[in-house]
Amino acid sequence: MTYVSGVPIESLIEHDQETRDLVVTLLLELLFKEIFDFKLVQTDPNFANFLFDEQQRKVVLLDFGATRNYDDRISDGYRMAFTAMLEDDNQGLYKALQQIGFFTNDILPEQRDAVINLVKLAGEPLKHQGIYDFGTSNLAQRISEAGTVLSMEQDYWHTPPADALFLHRKIGGLYLLAARLKAKVDVNRLFVPFRLMEVQK
Numbered sequence: 001m002t003y004v005s006g007v008p009i010e011s012l013i014e015h016d017q018e019t020r021d022l023v024v025t026l027l028l029e030l031l032f033k034e035i036f037d038f039k040l041v042q043t044d045p046n047f048a049n050f051l052f053d054e055q056q057r058k059v060v061l062l063d064f065g066a067t068r069n070y071d072d073r074i075s076d077g078y079r080m081a082f083t084a085m086l087e088d089d090n091q092g093l094y095k096a097l098q099q100i101g102f103f104t105n106d107i108l109p110e111q112r113d114a115v116i117n118l119v120k121l122a123g124e125p126l127k128h129q130g131i132y133d134f135g136t137s138n139l140a141q142r143i144s145e146a147g148t149v150l151s152m153e154q155d156y157w158h159t160p161p162a163d164a165l166f167l168h169r170k171i172g173g174l175y176l177l178a179a180r181l182k183a184k185v186d187v188n189r190l191f192v193p194f195r196l197m198e199v200q201k
Contacts, residue, residue, distance in 0.1 A: 004053025006060045024183035036194045039070045043166035045173020058143040085123040101161035125187040135182030
């Protein structure tokens with residue numbers, strides 16, 4: 001056990017816009033590095049797991065009990081998926097989600113399309129050109145509503161793999177934190193170093 005100093009991350013709502021933007025930028029940069037470089041993701045987005053060191057202007061991570069390893073198949077699948085979203089390539093996105101493990105061979109076309117649309121909705125900040133204003137967006141609510149409608153359909157597609165569920169929980173938690181802090185972040189720019197030059201057709 002090591003003591004590290006910092007203020008609770010959610011308390012930064014009282015701080016200036018620059019600080020709030022910095023914190024969410026650092027967390028999203030870390031997320032991309034976790035998925036694509038480290039292939040090791042701390043998947044619990046509980047606000048209590050983060051502090052902000054005001055002196056060093058750094059985010060402090062606590063509690064690594066929910067850390068998961070991601071192999072190349074999953075990591076590359078998400079790289080393909082995020083890149084395909086930027087390219088408006090539905091076929092590429094389908095192939096990427098299939099590689100991650102979202103679809104069975106007998107999935108119905110309308111079910112496949114519903115899942116793709118939900119993933120594209122979650123990718124809204126990534127695809128947005130320029131600064132995305134999380135504070136004025138109702139993205140988390142729209143994702144929740146779309147997911148609820150999809151999950152209540154009869155003969156619903158199979159549950160996604162655990163790796164995907166844990167990662168999506170992390171992403172959703174970061175979106176909620178970004179909204180709480182009313183952060184404004186250029187997510188598209190943050191992903192540029194990690195994207196594929198060309199989606200694999």
